[in-house]
Amino acid sequence: MGWNDIIDQSRIAAGGLADFATNLTEPSIRLGVTGLSRAGKTVFITALVHALLKQARLPVFEAQNEGRILRSYLEPQPNDDLPRFAYEQHLASLTGPGRQWPQSTRQISQLRLTIEFAPESFWTRHFGNGKLHVDIVDYPGEWLLDLPLMQQTYQHWSHAMLASSRTEPRLGLAQHWHQHLASLSPDSKADEANALQAAQLFTAYLAASRQQQISLSSLPPGRFLMPGDLEGSPLLSFAPLDVTPDTNFKSGTLGALMERRYQSYVSRVVKPFYFGHFARLNRQIVLVDLMSALNAGVHAVNDLRSALVDVMGSFRLGANTLVSNVFGKRIDRVLFAATKADLLHHAQHDKLESILRLLVNEAARKAEFQGARIDALALSAIRATQEATVKQRQGEFACIAGIPEQGEAIAADIFDGLAEAAIFPGDLPVHPQAALQGLAQDTLRFVKFRPPLMTSETFPHIRLDRAIEFLLGDSFK
Ligand SMILES: Nc1nc2c(ncn2[C@@H]2O[C@H](COP(=O)(O)OP(=O)(O)OP(=O)(O)O)[C@@H](O)[C@H]2O)c(=O)[nH]1
Numbered sequence: 466m467g468w469n470d471i472i473d474q475s476r477i478a479a480g481g482l483a484d485f486a487t488n489l490t491e492p493s494i495r496l497g498v499t500g501l502s503r504a505g506k507t508v509f510i511t512a513l514v515h516a517l518l519k520q521a522r523l524p525v526f527e528a529q530n531e532g533r534i535l536r537s538y539l540e541p542q543p544n545d546d547l548p549r550f551a552y553e554q555h556l557a558s559l560t561g562p563g564r565q566w567p568q569s570t571r572q573i574s575q576l577r578l579t580i581e582f583a584p585e586s587f588w589t590r591h592f593g594n595g596k597l598h599v600d601i602v603d604y605p606g607e608w609l610l611d612l613p614l615m616q617q618t619y620q621h622w623s624h625a626m627l628a629s630s631r632t633e634p635r636l637g638l639a640q641h642w643h644q645h646l647a648s649l650s651p652d653s654k655a656d657e658a659n660a661l662q663a664a665q666l667f668t669a670y671l672a673a674s675r676q677q678q679i680s681l682s683s684l685p686p687g688r689f690l691m692p693g694d695l696e697g698s699p700l701l702s703f704a705p706l707d708v709t710p711d712t713n714f715k716s717g718t719l720g721a722l723m724e725r726r727y728q729s730y731v732s733r734v735v736k737p738f739y740f741g742h743f744a745r746l747n748r749q750i751v752l753v754d755l756m757s758a759l760n761a762g763v764h765a766v767n768d769l770r771s772a773l774v775d776v777m778g779s780f781r782l783g784a785n786t787l788v789s790n791v792f793g794k795r796i797d798r799v800l801f802a803a804t805k806a807d808l809l810h811h812a813q814h815d816k817l818e819s820i821l822r823l824l825v826n827e828a829a830r831k832a833e834f835q836g837a838r839i840d841a842l843a844l845s846a847i848r849a850t851q852e853a854t855v856k857q858r859q860g861e862f863a864c865i866a867g868i869p870e871q872g873e874a875i876a877a878d879i880f881d882g883l884a885e886a887a888i889f890p891g892d893l894p895v896h897p898q899a900a901l902q903g904l905a906q907d908t909l910r911f912v913k914f915r916p917p918l919m920t921s922e923t924f925p926h927i928r929l930d931r932a933i934e935f936l937l938g939d940s941f942k
């Protein structure tokens with residue numbers, strides 16, 4: 466362990482101490498909600514908060530089922546340095562006359578929900594009602610994939626990025642960047658224009674890989690695709706060079722410049738996120754758009770697999786720090802959730818869940834993950850569809866029905882955003898292992914549905930209650 470680590474660990478311990486002291490007076494849970502872009506974070510948090518505020522029907526959430534949840538309300542958040550999660554705005558867009566999904570978010574944000582409850586046991590109840598603060602932190606999963614960079618040199622990282630860009634399907638997308646790279650010599654004089662152009666071409670390569678058809682998941686550095694407030698910052702103007710892991714750069718060279726920028730990125734971007742936010746979480750939900758990955762084919766599934774191993778590795782990192790030794794384990798429960806389950810008929814939900822479980826177990830094994838309790842489930846935070854059986858000459862089809870968004874299409878049918886449609890989304894394979902080999906083309910049919918018309922005060926959902934019970938249920942004893 467170097468000095469750097471010791472200083473970092475005392476930094477984290479100081480933050481942990483502050484959390485520990487406040488927890489003595491008012492218990493709080495910091496719940497991290499993450500997932501790659503479009504995974505469903507904003508919709509999940511909005512639905513979670515709404516369901517708790519309105520005491521929605523949540524049969525599996527025991528404390529509420531037992532009538533022990535007295536009231537829930539939003540409170541000003543404790544951390545002034547974090548933007549507030551725009552709950553009211555997201556809710557308004559979902560429930561307004563236009564019924565639209567919330568806008569994409571690009572930033573970390575936080576919301577404090579306070580829940581008052583009657584403790585379970587007679588004796589504890591004697592001391593009055595309990596109060597729990599739940600601090601929900603929404604952050605891009607892309608940032609999580611950066612955490613391993615803290616333990617990698619620039620040379621190692623360059624080597625690994627280049628190796629992965631030389632295999633298909635990435636190779637085809639990396640052409641422009643590779644061409645420019647071939648013109649660069651790490652030993653040449655440091656040149657700002659070259660560094661900038663390399664960074665731009667490298668970012669374009671990452672962005673192309675992220676496109677839906679290819680849907681590649683593990684693409685650090687996270688801020689390149691999800692810059693947040695670092696848009697245009699010099700901290701993002703570096704890129705890999707074609708070097709071996711043991712290369713040493715002479716000062717004044719392009720290699721040295723790139724190495725320095727990489728180190729600044731790690732110390733000024735990755736570490737502050739890790740120490741300031743990530744290492745202080747107690748519970749974590751990782752949202753995964755598994756269906757899009759399955760639909761995009763075997764490369765996307767394999768990429769998601771390796772991203773999950775990396776994510777698991779980050780959580781292991783969290784469990785082994787000094788803080789966890791001093792204050793008990795940090796993140797002690799992690800839930801992986803396949804989102805948008807309402808795009809499949811319920812007869813497929815168990816299969817979707819089995820596929821996710823298989824991926825998660827495999828990732829845990831590969832990352833030698835031990836410690837926190839892990840679970841996996843398929844959910845829909847806001848259910849936009851209902852089920853319908855459609856009879857045709859070929860037989861009966863288990864369909865989902867809802868209002869597809871304007872412009873969505875299946876074959877030659879283009880939807881107008883007003884009419885309801887029943888769609889047969891397809892069947893997942895019976896054996897989860899088979900899905901990991903990639904589904905045949907067009908096995909699944911997805912369209913984007915509009916958010917549901919509210920017929921009661923609360924949103925319909927699928928298994929949101931199971932997620933709440935797993936993430937928070939034990940706090941209401
Ligand atoms: N049918 C259905 N669609 C969903 C559900 N949750 C999310 N979606 C869809 O997924 C899209 C992305 O959801 P968001 O919650 O905005 O995802 P995010 O992870 O916050 O995305 P970024 O902010 O872009 O990182 C939404 O616009 C919806 O189209 C769900 O439960 N059911």
Ligand SMILES: [Mg+2]
Nearest residue numbers: 506507569570
């Ligand atoms: Mg969002």
